[in-house]
Amino acid sequence: MVQEIWQLDGRRTRSISAENPTGEPGAGGRAIAGTGAFAAAGMGRGWKVSPSVDMESGQTVTLADITGPGVIRHIWITLDRTLLRHFTLQVYWDGSPEPAIAVPLGDFFCNGWEQPALVNSQMVVVAPAGGLNSYWPMPFGSNALITLHNGAERTTEVYYQITYLEEDVPSTAGYLHARWRCSDPLGSPAVHPLVEVVGGPGRYVGTYLAIEPRVPGWWGEGEFKFYLDDDGEFPTICGTGTEDYFGGAWNFDLNGTQLPYSTPYLGLVQVQPHDRIYEPQQRFGMYRWHIPDPICFEYGLRATVQALGWREDGHYLPLEHAHVATTALWYQSVR
The missing domain is CATH 2.60.120.1390 (Protein of unknown function DUF2961)
Structure with missing residues (x-):
C-alpha cells in the first residue's frame, strides 16, 4: 500500500455518486434537478443540486455500473442509522447473474444492531454520525455492478460515493x-x-x-x-x-x-x-x-x-x- 502512494503509473481515478452517476470525466456537479434542488434554488448548477437519492420501500437502485478493468478502492455511504439492517448491498462481478457480495448494509459495516457503533479499523471505518466507509480493495475484470435494496417500510434518503481506479487487473487476482x-x-x-x-x-x-x-x-x-x-x-x-x-x-x-x-x-x-x-x-x-x-x-x-x-x-x-x-x-x- 505504501509503495503505491508514490508510483506514477498512469492509473486514472474515477468516482461515482449522486452528483456523478456514471463517474465519467468532467461529469460531476452538472445536475439541474435532485434532492438538493430546493436548497440550491437561485444558486445555479454546481451547487449541491443532487447529493443523494430517494429510495422507496421495496426499491432496488443501481449505485454503480462500471466497465473494467479496475479496482474499487473506497465506498462511502450513509442513511438513516436505524435502518441499516433493512438495506441489502449486492455486488456482481464481470456479468455474473449471482452476486458475489450479498449482505445487509449494517452487517457489511460491522453495525448489525439498530444502535450504531463507531469502528476504527483498517478495512472498515464508521465515523460520526453514521458515515460507513469500506476500504476493501475490489478488483474486477470486465464489469462491476453495485446495487442497494430498500427493505424498510418507508422512503429513505441515501448518500453515497464509490471511488475506483481504472487499472489492469492481473490474472492471479481474487475477487x-x-x-x-x-x-x-x-x-x-x-x-x-x-x-x-x-x-x-x-x-x-x-x-x-x-x-x-x-x-x-x-x-x-x-x-x-x-x-x-x-x-x-x-x-x-x-x-x-x-x-x-x-x-x-x-x-x-x-x-x-x-x-x-x-x-x-x-x-x-x-x-x-x-x-x-x-x-x-x-x-x-x-x-x-x-x-x-x-x-x-x-x-x-x-x-x-x-x-x-x-x-x-x-x-x-x-x-x-x-x-x-x-x-x-x-x-x-x-x-
Missing part, C-alpha cells in the same frame, strides 16, 4: 466475496455455519459476528473452526473460544464491565446496553480482519462457530435459542 448468514434461533446442534466455499484458490479475510445470547451468563465459549480443502470431520484451524478469536480474553470482562474496543484488525464494537453484563437480551457485535494472517485454501473452505454458555453445574450450555448472524469475507478466483 471479493461476502456472505451473510443468520440463525434465529440457532437450534440444535448449537453450531452456526459461517460459509461454505467451493472452488479456489482463495483467501478468507474477515468475519463480523452479531450475537444475542438470550440466556444469562457468559455466552462465548464456542470455537471458530476452519475446514480447509480435504478436511473431513475435524478442521485444520480450531480456535479456543469466541472472545479469543476476536483478540480478547476472559469473557471481555474487565472489572465487571465489557469494554468495547476497535483496532486495525479486530474489535468488539457493540455492547448493547453498555452498562449491563451477562444479561440474556444483551447484543454484541465484533470483527476480525485476516489481513496479516489470511486463511488460504486451494479448492474449498467451510467455517463454523459454536455458541456455548455455562450451566450451573460447570458443564457447557449449547445456546440453542440465540440469535447469531455472521458476515464472512473472502477473495476467490472466478476465472
